[in-house]
Amino acid sequence: MGSTSLKVLIGMDPPPRLDKALARDVPDDASLSRTRLARLVADGQVTVNGAVVTDAKARLEAGDEVVITVPVAEDSHIAPEDIALDIVYEDASLIVVNKPAGMVVHPAPGTPGGTLVNALLHHFGGDLSGVGGMKRPGIVHRIDKDTSGLLVVAKSDAAHHGLAEQFAKHTAQRRYLALCHNVPEASDPRLRGLRGITFEPGNILRIASHLNRHRTDRQKQAVCWAGGRHAVTRSRTIERFGTPAACALLECWLETGRTHQIRVHMAYAGHGLIGDPVYGAGRKLAQKALPPVGAAMAQSFGRQALHAASLGFDHPVSGEQMVFEAPLPEDMTTLIAALTPDAGSSTVA
Numbered sequence: 001m002g003s004t005s006l007k008v009l010i011g012m013d014p015p016p017r018l019d020k021a022l023a024r025d026v027p028d029d030a031s032l033s034r035t036r037l038a039r040l041v042a043d044g045q046v047t048v049n050g051a052v053v054t055d056a057k058a059r060l061e062a063g064d065e066v067v068i069t070v071p072v073a074e075d076s077h078i079a080p081e082d083i084a085l086d087i088v089y090e091d092a093s094l095i096v097v098n099k100p101a102g103m104v105v106h107p108a109p110g111t112p113g114g115t116l117v118n119a120l121l122h123h124f125g126g127d128l129s130g131v132g133g134m135k136r137p138g139i140v141h142r143i144d145k146d147t148s149g150l151l152v153v154a155k156s157d158a159a160h161h162g163l164a165e166q167f168a169k170h171t172a173q174r175r176y177l178a179l180c181h182n183v184p185e186a187s188d189p190r191l192r193g194l195r196g197i198t199f200e201p202g203n204i205l206r207i208a209s210h211l212n213r214h215r216t217d218r219q220k221q222a223v224c225w226a227g228g229r230h231a232v233t234r235s236r237t238i239e240r241f242g243t244p245a246a247c248a249l250l251e252c253w254l255e256t257g258r259t260h261q262i263r264v265h266m267a268y269a270g271h272g273l274i275g276d277p278v279y280g281a282g283r284k285l286a287q288k289a290l291p292p293v294g295a296a297m298a299q300s301f302g303r304q305a306l307h308a309a310s311l312g313f314d315h316p317v318s319g320e321q322m323v324f325e326a327p328l329p330e331d332m333t334t335l336i337a338a339l340t341p342d343a344g345s346s347t348v349a
Contacts, residue, residue, distance in 0.1 A: 033161030149308025162316025
């Protein structure tokens with residue numbers, strides 16, 4: 001395997017540690033994150049004034065010459081596949097994709113192919129600097145297989161680190177559109193009596209709990225109050241459907257980003273998502289409150305009605321604030337149209 005060498009002259013007043021000094025002085029176009037630099041130091045790939053240094057805490061002086069040997073990124077074991085992508089934005093550092101429902105993000109034992117990563121590897125071809133020493137897209141966050149919407153993926157190690165840091169600090173903005181059973185209302189005494197649920201001004205529902213794996217079903221997440229990971233979801237009602245209201249279109253946004261977070265929190269609140277086969281199984285809509293065609297369509301909706309509609313973050317290289325939006329997919333717009341009152345005169349085939 002080949003390698004490239006990068007020479008760096010340490011500037012004035014360097015940080016007290018080698019790894020921090022390199023993070024400051026290595027140029028951005030080298031696409032090396034702090035994590036990657038620390039690993040190269042530990043692997044003996046860094047010399048200071050001609051001597052190998054493997055201690056990340058070593059002190060440097062202004063004017064020291066550092067040479068970093070960077071092994072050429074290895075090819076990924078994941079096979080590229082020619083799968084069409086809805087690309088919202090792309091530059092040298094990252095790509096934003098509108099993922100369709102039904103597509104898994106990353107290969108796993110049960111889904112070795114047909115994933116977003118397979119499609120991205122084909123799209124990038126050889127133009128991928130790689131993440132962590134391997135030519136692979138940097139998956140920063142994920143959305144469920146049957147959730148549609150926006151994902152940002154890093155194309156370099158430095159971009160991956162910069163984006164991952166924003167998601168870890170919860171500064172990235174993610175907003176979803178969802179169709180749920182019934183309508184969350186601040187006036188509902190049942191909701192006000194549930195632990196972890198409060199209402200903020202503007203009838204904004206706030207759900208705060210911990211989430212952990214379900215005790216008996218390891219494929220599910222569950223609300224808990226000890227252990228697990230802290231999770232906060234907010235939502236507001238955009239539109240109500242039915243007389244009386246039997247379901248609603250919600251805008252949901254995440255303060256944290258946990259597995260199945262919106263689905264679990266809304267089900268806990270008694271407003272599980274329409275079509276959710278895991279957390280909404282067995283829920284029935286008030287058939288007489290809705291247009292017949294809409295009620296039938298909602299009852300047979302083939303996935304959780306959840307769409308990652310908006311994504312915002314600071315560009316990891318330029319620092320520019322970026323916001324992207326993706327319209328609702330056809331299956332959800334068709335369902336919403338069928339739930340409106342003018343659909344009441346339609347008949348179910």
